[in-house]
Amino acid sequence: MHRTPLGSARIALGLAVLACAVPMAVPLTVLLTAPLAVPRAQAMGVRSPAPPPAQADFVPDEVIVRFRPQVSAAALAALLRELGLVIRKPLGPERAYLLGITDGSAVPAMVERLQARAEVESAAPNRISRLNPPLPPQPIRKPE
Amino acid sequence: MNPDASAVRQGCDRAPIPPEPPMPERPIPSLRRLRPALLLVLLLLTLPMAGSAQDAVPLRSVPLNSGSLDAVPLDSRGRPVYAPGEVLVQLQPGLTPASIGAPANALAWGSSPLDTGSRPLHAGPHGALHRLHLAPGTNVEAALAALRADPAVQSASPNYYNYPLLVPADTFYSQQWALNNSGQYTGGTYPTHDGQTPSHMNGAIPGDDIDAQRAWDVPTSGASTGSGMIVAVIDTGVDYTHPDLATQMWNGLLPNGSPAALCPGPPTTPPSPPSPPSGPPSQHGGCDITDGTNDPAPTVFTGESSHGTHVAGIIAAANQNGANNSGIVGIAFNAKIMALQVLQDDPTMADPLHPGQRIPDPNYGATDADIISAISYAAQNGATVINMSLGRPGTEDLVMTTAIQGAIMAGVVLVAAAGNSNADNDISSNALWPANYAAVPTTAAGFISVAASDQADQRASFSDYGLNSVSIAAPGVNIGSSVNLSNDPTCTSPPCVGWAYESGTSQASPTVAGVVALLRGAFPALTPTEVKQRILDTGDALPVGPATLPCFVASNKRVNAYNALALPPNTVVPASCTPPPPPSTSSSSSKTGCLVTWLTEDWLPRRALDPLRQVRGFLWQRGEWGRELVRGYYRESGRIIAWLEAARAAAQAGVRTAVI
Numbered sequence A: 001m002h003r004t005p006l007g008s009a010r011i012a013l014g015l016a017v018l019a020c021a022v023p024m025a026v027p028l029t030v031l032l033t034a035p036l037a038v039p040r041a042q043a044m045g046v047r048s049p050a051p052p053p054a055q056a057d058f059v060p061d062e063v064i065v066r067f068r069p070q071v072s073a074a075a076l077a078a079l080l081r082e083l084g085l086v087i088r089k090p091l092g093p094e095r096a097y098l099l100g101i102t103d104g105s106a107v108p109a110m111v112e113r114l115q116a117r118a119e120v121e122s123a124a125p126n127r128i129s130r131l132n133p134p135l136p137p138q139p140i141r142k143p144e
Numbered sequence B: 001m002n003p004d005a006s007a008v009r010q011g012c013d014r015a016p017i018p019p020e021p022p023m024p025e026r027p028i029p030s031l032r033r034l035r036p037a038l039l040l041v042l043l044l045l046t047l048p049m050a051g052s053a054q055d056a057v058p059l060r061s062v063p064l065n066s067g068s069l070d071a072v073p074l075d076s077r078g079r080p081v082y083a084p085g086e087v088l089v090q091l092q093p094g095l096t097p098a099s100i101g102a103p104a105n106a107l108a109w110g111s112s113p114l115d116t117g118s119r120p121l122h123a124g125p126h127g128a129l130h131r132l133h134l135a136p137g138t139n140v141e142a143a144l145a146a147l148r149a150d151p152a153v154q155s156a157s158p159n160y161y162n163y164p165l166l167v168p169a170d171t172f173y174s175q176q177w178a179l180n181n182s183g184q185y186t187g188g189t190y191p192t193h194d195g196q197t198p199s200h201m202n203g204a205i206p207g208d209d210i211d212a213q214r215a216w217d218v219p220t221s222g223a224s225t226g227s228g229m230i231v232a233v234i235d236t237g238v239d240y241t242h243p244d245l246a247t248q249m250w251n252g253l254l255p256n257g258s259p260a261a262l263c264p265g266p267p268t269t270p271p272s273p274p275s276p277p278s279g280p281p282s283q284h285g286g287c288d289i290t291d292g293t294n295d296p297a298p299t300v301f302t303g304e305s306s307h308g309t310h311v312a313g314i315i316a317a318a319n320q321n322g323a324n325n326s327g328i329v330g331i332a333f334n335a336k337i338m339a340l341q342v343l344q345d346d347p348t349m350a351d352p353l354h355p356g357q358r359i360p361d362p363n364y365g366a367t368d369a370d371i372i373s374a375i376s377y378a379a380q381n382g383a384t385v386i387n388m389s390l391g392r393p394g395t396e397d398l399v400m401t402t403a404i405q406g407a408i409m410a411g412v413v414l415v416a417a418a419g420n421s422n423a424d425n426d427i428s429s430n431a432l433w434p435a436n437y438a439a440v441p442t443t444a445a446g447f448i449s450v451a452a453s454d455q456a457d458q459r460a461s462f463s464d465y466g467l468n469s470v471s472i473a474a475p476g477v478n479i480g481s482s483v484n485l486s487n488d489p490t491c492t493s494p495p496c497v498g499w500a501y502e503s504g505t506s507q508a509s510p511t512v513a514g515v516v517a518l519l520r521g522a523f524p525a526l527t528p529t530e531v532k533q534r535i536l537d538t539g540d541a542l543p544v545g546p547a548t549l550p551c552f553v554a555s556n557k558r559v560n561a562y563n564a565l566a567l568p569p570n571t572v573v574p575a576s577c578t579p580p581p582p583p584s585t586s587s588s589s590s591k592t593g594c595l596v597t598w599l600t601e602d603w604l605p606r607r608a609l610d611p612l613r614q615v616r617g618f619l620w621q622r623g624e625w626g627r628e629l630v631r632g633y634y635r636e637s638g639r640i641i642a643w644l645e646a647a648r649a650a651a652q653a654g655v656r657t658a659v660i
Helices: A006-015 A073-083 A107-115 B003-011 B031-038 B049-055 B140-148 B307-316 B368-380 B398-409 B435-439 B505-522 B528-537 B561-566 B642-652
Strands: A058-067 A085-090 A096-101 A120-129 B082-091 B129-134 B153-160 B230-235 B286-288 B336-341 B348-350 B358-360 B385-388 B413-417 B447-453 B472-475 B479-484 B497-502 B594-600 B612-621 B624-635
Touching: A058 A107, A058 B368, A058 B398, A073 A085, A073 A107, A085 B368, A107 A120, A120 B368, A120 B398, B082 B140, B129 B140, B140 B153, B230 B307, B230 B368, B230 B505, B307 B336, B307 B479, B307 B497, B307 B505, B336 B368, B368 B385, B368 B398, B385 B505, B398 B413, B398 B435, B413 B435, B413 B505, B413 B528, B435 B447, B447 B505, B447 B528, B472 B505, B479 B505, B505 B528, B505 B561
Parallel strands: B230 B336, B230 B385, B286 B336, B385 B413, B413 B447, B447 B472
Antiparallel strands: A058 A096, A058 A120, A085 A096, B082 B129, B082 B153, B348 B358, B479 B497, B594 B612, B612 B624
């Protein structure tokens, strides 16, 4: 099952009828002019002549790596030099780092190379989590 | 064992539910251990209570003046929970207070014309109820312990004070159906479960809520409004100037009062030197993990970047703040928000086709690395709950697994949104992380994933689900909370800071996080594992019927804050107690209640080789303990006699027996 692209909800947000002042007293009928069964972008009248920019699943030049406990600092530095990696920042757990790829290698290929190394406990892309609201915010009505 | 998996068996496979104690102070045998014995037990429903008095062990000597009147516990607002110096006692039938064997110099009844031995507060064939005044300096708890051990006494309890219930005066409180569902029309735009538009909210079922209003008034040993709890919101950042949140932000101190760690600095690339930590989190209640500053608010506020502000409000928006009691009230309104921003400051980008205009940035998101850093920072700096209303597909990240394990070991409960794709997260290709850590054996114990339900306890049409990977449901449709939309295209009259409805598991997750904060504030000694189990055990059973999936979360429950705080420890609200409706009737009116029974061990003569055990059955209906339907005793070597008759009678009255 495919997940709803984040972009669709975001486009809808742009044109959603939304009163921001408090109290917000937008008539309900205005809010219901776009049946949910209709594709949201179409219902909202969004013009979109060009395809939206691609949505990346992970950061293109970063990997998350945790090294094995016995790896020395010298061995770590040598490994990074060999693979063209730099430390961007240490992460919370011990021996875990966000590494930057400096030689232009693709992330999946770099992850494979790292996973094949004895010094590496785990290696993975730096994946990107999204928000995925089914609808944009809607005005809250003052109690009648 | 994965608590979720256990709950699946309880809720959906209709397996027997473990026995639970009516009284926390009495040890309870395992139902599984007793089940063979139950097939043989002799149940004597009409055994006179007076008989137990004859066989009871002698009254133990309890020092009654071991405490002082100052020991009366206070509720979350500093009021005494019960009256000092007096107790309520129900005697065995036919007895008077003179039958009580406690030392005469410790108890003194009859000092009031209303509660003399001849004038009980209530008299009846089942025993008289008396108010006893204790001798000066007598500790109530010590007196209760002595009285409960006395064979002349059926029950003894404090004389609890009753206070006006907390009903927030916040402007939009009446619209917060998740906290107190009266069947109100909330004005949102999401269709109800029956496919009707919100103008036809007949599908709403009053009471299908988390019962927050009653939870705030539960007298507990700790605070039942989240006092002292720090809830980390790993999200888009929080508008810490919002009128409902400005007073609710974390002050940057650890629970012991010392300053928390500085916010981590930004990442660097050699040969640049590693960046030093940035400023203290106390300035704005958290950290921006993405750029390494201590300003955890987006610079551009749109509907999307306001996400974290909405989430924070659900958890801990101020109660009755401002001159006009503006806005909403958060579930744990005395907790503090630790804002940890993991999405960029600006959710938009320049429109390549239309210079000068901006469009949503498709790469607006949170990286695993920043979420890992945020989890670790929260765990090391005093957070007791972490909420994560975001997610990604793919596979588990082992470094994040380690970070989550570390957080749980540090005493943190993690809560995450199950996702909004109407997908089964149990299918590996649909797995959503971090929510699916609720099903990873090494992290499941303290990690809760949350689906969204609507105002009739139906699964929201968008909500992800999973009998293994999604722990529990919570309200997630038309949830009103705080927003800042000052940079949103829809903002025509800035500053556009106010309140709005949003729908999603992003709203359901902080609802559970708020309840966790209440529970941890009330019972600080609970471990993350115990907190999760209690949240799952005490939720309200979701309706089962043709209108929805029979079970869509592991526990088959919707979270209930009152139950979580008020029910005796280890109580399990059966998940399968709501019977499927007859095919010809509506599903919304089929809740007839559930007979919940339990066993108590060694309740009667301890000297007997074959001790009597007690079985009690109460009606559990719509979150309330009702009348006692069954009370009886059995011997393990005996035969079932009356129990089956009682269960049959209950069934004829429309009550299902959940535990036998």
